Amino acid sequence: MRYLKRLLPLAAVLGTSLAALTPGNAADETKTVRIGFQKSSTLATVLKTNGELEKRLAALGYKVSWSEFASGLPLLEALNVGAIELSADVADTVPVFAQAAGAKLTYVAQEAPSPTAQAILVRPDSPLKDLADLKGKKVAVTKAAGAHFLLISALSKAGLKFKDIEPAYLSPADGRAAFEKGAVDAWVVWDPFVSAAQKQANARVLADGTGIASYQRYYLAASAFAASDPKVIETYFELLQSTGQWVKANPAEAAKVLAPVWGLDPAIVETANGRRSYQVRALSAADLTEQQRIADVFFAEGLLPKEVKATDAEIWSPTGKKSSEVEKR
Structure with a gap:
């Protein structure tokens, strides 16, 4: 292994x-x-x-x-x-x-x-409005997690490659910290982390798994x-x-x-x-x-x-x- x-x-x-x-x-x-x-x-x-x-x-x-x-x-x-x-x-x-x-x-x-139980999150004041806006951005995600597949599939839907973004491979806890500090432009994660970020940090869902990843x-x-x-x-x-x-x-x-x-x-x-x-x-x-x-x-x-x-x-x-x-x- x-x-x-x-x-x-x-x-x-x-x-x-x-x-x-x-x-x-x-x-x-x-x-x-x-x-x-x-x-x-x-x-x-x-x-x-x-x-x-x-x-x-x-x-x-x-x-x-x-x-x-x-x-x-x-x-x-x-x-x-x-x-x-x-x-x-x-x-x-x-x-x-x-x-x-x-x-x-x-x-x-x-x-x-459960496609809506994972999502790509941005801060409430983020200028990012759709998936294509992720190009060139730094995105936090847990490597090999379901969120990782969601991110790759979402980028593909927007006509982008994974190499078009800068991945930051972080655990959910570290991803949340980086997200709130503004160290990353977006954060891809699953529930209950999604719901917690929405409630506690006013995170906005850029996209969830609907039509992208079944989860x-x-x-x-x-x-x-x-x-x-x-x-x-x-x-x-x-x-x-x-x-x-x-x-x-x-x-x-x-x-x-x-x-x-x-x-x-x-x-x-x-x-x-x-x-x-x-x-x-x-x-x-x-x-x-x-x-x-x-x-x-x-x-x-x-x-x-x-x-x-x-x-x-x-x-x-x-x-x-x-x-x-x-x-x-």
């Missing part, structure tokens, strides 16, 4: 090292499921808060351990090296980069598209774990589905649960959640069309070390169903 380490050094983005996450001996990790998540991992955060996953897995003889990551790429790196077994949702771009680096990962579930998020597992512990995967999948349904049916209550965890006003959280589908579904190879488009775009930009065939990835299916028999869109 040397490519991923060159791309985004883990030491810069993890609050703890992978070594610290890895148990000291095999006995320690027996019956423990380690799950990685991010701030934007809404459903995992709800499950972590309400303890429902721990309760369900305890009945199967498992404990749960949670580890937070700054972004999706180091999360999947941890999954690949055996520091965790399951990932909460990551942006659609992230599995593509992991796949290019040879990671042994299995798709567990997909969230239906489907994915839940993954280490392939060896998916094969050896199918009951855990099945339980995780079922709870993700029901939690997604609960969040959409109870927006105000969900916001109250998430607000103190995220350190945001409930109104901001509710706005952010309104832009995410949270429709968790099983997937088949046919559902990876957008993944292939993402892989082709990043390879063409020289950001992937090799071509990636999205359908080469392993895909988990619910009990009794083959990948070709999962719910049709």
Whole structure:
């Protein structure tokens, strides 16, 4: 995985090292499921808060351990090296980069598209009015994130190349700081960061993903774990589905649960959640069309070390169903 380490050094983005996450001996990790998540991992955060996953897995003889990551790429790196077994949702771009680096990962579930949940932001007094105005400008974006693909696709829509802008590869926290100081002309990011910037910094949306990038998020597992512990995967999948349904049916209550965890006003959280589908579904190879488009775009930009065939990835299916028999869109 040397490519991923060159791309985004883990030491810069993890609050703890992978070594610290890895148990000291095999006995320690027996019956423990380690799950990685991010701030934007809404459903995992709800499950972590309400303890429902721990309760369900305890009945199967498992404990749960949670580890937070700054972004999706180091999360999947941890999954690949055996520091965790399951990932909460990551942006659609992230599995593509992991796949290019040879990671042994299995798709567990997909969230239906949420194109408005990521956006290109400018300050309220910015002279930038449309995408073509980005030419020659400095734009903050997290490398390999879904926002990165949104930016490349938005530039293409405006007849521009990625080389026509000056990218500033920053984490969401650093991107927000640079944006507010005026060190960058625009910032490309996802919710809840979008909603927070709109409310707290009066940020203006230059463009979101509508008609540009579908923004489907994915839940993954280490392939060896998916094969050896199918009951855990099945339980995780079922709870993700029901939690997604609960969040959409109870927006105000969900916001109250998430607000103190995220350190945001409930109104901001509710706005952010309104832009995410949270429709968790099983997937088949046919559902990876957008993944292939993402892989082709990043390879063409020289950001992937090799071509990636999205359908080469392993895909988990619910009990009794083959990948070709999962719910049709």
